[in-house]
Amino acid sequence: MQSPYQNATDLPLSSAPRLTPLRAACAALVLAGVALAGCNRDQPATEARPGQALASVNGEEITLLQLNEEMQLAGVPAAQQQTASKQLLQALIDRELLESVATKEKIDRDPKVMQAIERARSLILAQAYMQKRVGDAGRPTEAEIEDYFNKHPQFFANRRQLAMNQLVMPASAVTPALRAVADKARSLEEVAAYLDTRQVAYGRAQVTRSTADLKPELAAKLLSMPKGQLFLVQEGQRALLTAVDEVRDAPVSLAIAAPQIAQYLANRKNKELAEAEIQRLRATAKIDYLNKDLAPDAAAPGALPAAAPAALAGLPGAAPDTGPGAEPAVGDGNGDSDIGPTSGAVDENARADKAALDRGVAGLGNLSR
Structure with a gap:
């Protein structure tokens, strides 16, 4: 019988994690690959990223909308948002610099990078659909x-x-x-x-x-x-x-x-x-x-394979047992x-x-x- 503590995702979020410069930078760099997929440098900077501009890096704007999204992903508590804003903005600037030089060197056209971008896109869409379809089962x-x-x-x-x-x-x-x-x-x-x-x-x-x-x-x-x-x-x-x-x-x-x-x-x-x-x-x-x-071994038609599908990975409690x-x-x-x-x-x-x-x-x- 399973216990209520098998997976890290089972823990309630009693408090948001403390943000450090290293954590902020790592979080920003991890998301760089996904950012490459949506980048269109032929579009004017004023139209590419809506929202109040906070900084400009070689003509590319970093907006308040982007910062707020990073803040939400990092789970920053209200008391730390002022300090965290400065740290996250620097992380966004670093990411923009890395993205820019990567694009100039055509790293975004590297087959392995393109495959990673496509995988990230697929996972995001699958998880978003599952979240919309399943939603929250509610409190027992x-x-x-x-x-x-x-x-x-x-x-x-x-x-x-x-x-x-x-x-x-x-x-x-x-x-x-x-x-x-x-x-x-x-x-x-x-x-x-x-x-x-x-x-x-x-x-x-x-x-x-x-x-x-x-x-x-x-x-x-x-x-x-x-x-x-x-x-x-x-x-x-x-x-x-x-x-x-x-x-x-x-x-x-x-x-x-x-x-x-x-x-x-x-x-x-x-x-x-x-x-x-x-x-x-x-x-x-x-x-x-x-x-x-x-093919799955002796599986009934439509049966779920033993390995948990990636579409479940982003849902609370959906990690493999x-x-x-x-x-x-x-x-x-x-x-x-x-x-x-x-x-x-x-x-x-x-x-x-x-x-x-x-x-x-x-x-x-x-x-x-």
Whole structure:
């Protein structure tokens, strides 16, 4: 069962992002390719871009309309708009300079650039149509929110936190001899002492996961382990020898969880409507696969392929599912963790730790005392 925190798009926008000069410049440069598609330098500058002119770059005007659009795309809060206006105007000037020299050097006629422009145009049109067609599914009712809360106690009312200690080492260090030592060891310290005698480099880490972070079967297995039991998981070029140090109750109330549940349910409804529209269009279209090797495998006529279509990418909640087990990391109000996806709350090493744990303990060198 999915949780309401699987995708970054599921998070409510509690506050607009803080604008920095680097963010403004990057946002402007990213949009340069799309700007090339609509550029017509043969048209007089006074007619090409309607709106109050704010600056002129080699005769090409930058207007208030353009600045307002950039401001809206950047999500600048009202208190920062004066400062942001100056930054964004400079970014627009930079973009105009880059666009101008790119056009002079005929980069806009480069086949790869033309293809990128056409792809951007196609995506924009597809997303605009889907937004117009699907719109907003609306906020779920309080009864729907409470029903989801009650049906997923492992995420909320019965949520538990597991504090774990780890020894992190190169995967090449996991030899039969090390496994034998770990099988007999009663603590990570005994294994660490063995690694010291063999001069094997290792690091230490502490991670906290909740039953909402893990797949149900993995969470159940970890909860059933005696305190201190060791298990080994290999993650790419490194290995994690882990022991559960503490398990404690960490329930989340309906009042705390309700906003995220509401956002998730609304996003899920939008996604369902978008997929239904794609299905409708496929059912009424004549689609011939000229290369039969690329046709969907054993798909019913008009069935949606496994890969999420690009037309859904711009809709809230329409990002591809990350699969079962990518569950919420919901805080309890005591600062233990934030409400939201773990991908936004942990660093890269912690993400790798979670990925390793999510693959399961069974079959990956589960070690008993």
